[in-house]
Amino acid sequence: MGTTRSTESEPEPVWTGLPPGLLRMRRLLLVVWLVPLTLGTGLPLGLLVGPGWAAFALLPLALLLWGWAMLGRNWRSWRYAERADDLLISRGVLWREETVVPYGRMQLVEVTSGPVERHFGLASVQLHTAAAATDARIPGLDPAEAERLRDRLTELGEARSAGL
Amino acid sequence: MTERRLHPVTPLRRAWAPIAVIAGWAFHDPDQTQRQLTRLTTSTLLIAIAIVIPAAALYGFLTWWFTHFAVTDTELRIRTGLLFRRSAHIRLDRLQAVDVTQPLLARVAGVSKLKLDVIGTDKKDELAFLGEDEARVLRAELLARAAGFAPETAHEVGEAPAQQLLHVPARVLAVSLVLTGATWGSLVGALVVPPVVWWASESVWTVLAVALPLLGAAGASSVGRFVGEYDWTVGDSPDGLRIDHGLLDRTHETVPPGRVQTVRIVEPLLWRRRDWVRVELDVAGSSNSVLVPVAPREVAESVIARVLPGVTVPGALSRPPSRARWCMPLWWRGYGLAVTDTVFASRHGLLRRSLALVPHAKVQSVRMAQGPWARLHGLAHVHIDTGANKTVTARLRDASEAAELLYGQADRSRTGRREARPDRWMAGA
Structure with a gap:
């Protein structure tokens, strides 16, 4: 069957992780939101109501520390591999998901980059097939790598084009 | 390229719209309507009619006059619009299905609608109306061109001969509807809920507001389905599958070879003793989803073998491991999976079993998903995405x-694709 042949013809996929820029950006955003919140809760309560009430500031602080660790785990879980005939994307820590998209099925490859992402020098690659449910997105890539990936995927997609 | 116009009765197709608006308004607010009617004098009525009718007629005539269509070697071109121009070029090699439909009034007038199903086309891309014979000739020509016949001869190829595969007798259809839970559910709902509402509110209007939609739903699921699925005929031709059905509104569908993305065999609980099944199919860009409303299993499977060549419906399915009961108590027993050389088959449902078949060549992407609870038990779901925006899942x-x-x-999807027939199905045949 196909499975045995695939292990014969295809070596173990070479996985690529995401560059650290995405993690930096997400952690910075987390700090930008939660540090003022911690201070904004702690200082007025501590000064006006009583020092004991300042303990409420521990809530956003705990969220900050937990989020810091979670972002790291999530970032480490994202990886992709270009095989001879398909692209693999694997992600998620608790809810794991692994997607395989054959190159021949790609209808469109999109590179997007929002203002914040651009500031950090990041870009996302999104693949579309004829099925809307196909969820193949690689966030936080280096723009040069995103463009290389887009060009390579388009080229491979044309060579193996299969459509519907 | 010669541009053509639609059938001259087309302007009349929206003639009922103003009447419907007035009727809806009258129904919505009867007291107000009566007061307005008594105030109307004959002369104002005549003036209104003298303005409204010619204006509507002019609008209908102009939209008809400015709508053209043409068949080129590779495209169907539709040009329409009076103020907002719109032109659509529909590529014939991307054609997924052709529908010719005849609503009751159109049957009386001897005209029909023709719609090409390509991904992205919708209601405004249908050709309504064409003369009956014209629609048949046009469908034959479009299919011949899409099939890859030489452009010069495509005009004369004509209708491909059809061979009947299946016909659903009216009695079987009626019995199958009687044995469907949804029919009884909506009927019971329509009979029980209004008295309860009357008992609770004692207001006629509330009861009417509740009862009318319920009665409508009950009618649609019983009488409506019977009328729509009456005289269901499935035929096979070199141009693909032909599905004809309808008692009042007639629908004739043609699905060329290789366009079917998924097939589902649905088996309601009460049909199981008679071994009847319903077969549904998904074609990208097409709204119709029924292939066979009801048929004995072996007949349905022989039809499926024609729709998906080389496919046999797998008999034995492997169940999830028994520890799946901790993730999905009881229902895990309904799950099943079989992968053959040609299809990926996945079943779900305990009472109303549904077996979905996806030919390997139609798989667009594959996903594996696993939540924390499933991982604890070493289980995962596999989702298969197909081109008709349907996802088939092998659960747990x-x-x-x-x-x-x-x-x-x-891997199988890639190799399966290599063996599939070309989009232009008669090319190289």
Whole structure:
């Protein structure tokens, strides 16, 4: 069957992780939101109501520390591999998901980059097939790598084009 | 390229719209309507009619006059619009299905609608109305061109001969509807809910507001389905599958070879003793989803063998491992999976079983998903995405089996595609 042949013809996929820029950006955003919140809760309560009430500031602080660790785990879980005939994307820590998209099925490859992402020098690659449910997105890539990936995927997609 | 116009009765197709608006308004607010009517004098009425009718007629005439269509070697071109121009070029090699429909009034007038199903086309891309014979000739020509006949001869190829595969007798259809839970559910709802509402509110208007939609739903699920699925005929021709049905509104559908993305065999609980099944299919860009409303299993399977050549419906399915009961109590017993050389088959449902078949060549992407609870039990789901925006899921498989399925399916989908027929199905045949 196909499975045995695939292990014969295809070596173990070479996985690529995401560059650290995405993690930096997400952690910075987390700090930008939660540090003022911690201070904004702690200082007025501590000064006006009583020092004991300042303990409420521990809530956003705990969220900050937990989020810091979670972002790291999530970032480490994202990886992709270009095989001879398909692209693999694997992600998620608790809810794991692994997607395989054959190159021949790609209808469109999109590179997007929002203002914040651009500031950090990041870009996302999104693949579309004829099925809307196909969820193949690689966030936080280096723009040069995103463009290389887009060009390579388009080229491979044309060579193996299969459509519907 | 010669541009053509639609049938001259087309302007009349929206003639009922103003009447419907007035009727709806009258129904919505009867007291107000009566007061307005008494105030109307004959002369104002005549003036209104003298303005409204010519204006509506002029609008209808102009929209008809400015709508053209043409068949080129590779495209169907539709040009329309009076103020907002719109032109659509529909590529024939991307054609997924052709529908010719005849609503009751159109049957009386001897005209029909023709719609090309391509991904992205919708209601405004249908050709309504064409003369009956014209629609048939045009459909034959479009199919011949899409099939890859030489452009010079496509005009004369004519209708491909059809061979009847299946006909659903009216009695069987009626019995199958009687044995469907949804029919009884909506009927009971329509009979029980209004008295309860009357008892609670004692207001006629509330009861009417509740009862009318319920009665409508009950009618649609019983009488409506019977009328729509009456005289259901499935035929096979070199141009693909032909599905004709309808008692009042007639629909004739043609699905060329290789366009079917998924097939589902649905088996309601009460049909099981008679071994009847319903077969549904998904074609990208087409709204119709029924292939066979009811048929004995072996007949349905022989039809499926014609729709998906080389496919046999797998008999034995492997169940999830028994530890799946901790993830999905009871219902896990309904899940099943079989992968053959040609299809990926996945079943779900305990009372109303539904078996979905996806030919390997139609798989667009494969996903494996695993939540924390499933991982604790070493289980995972495998989702297969197809081109008709349908996802078929093999639920709660053993995690290592799921990983194997994920990679194996991507591989099978690629090799399956190589063996598939070309889009232009008569080219090289």
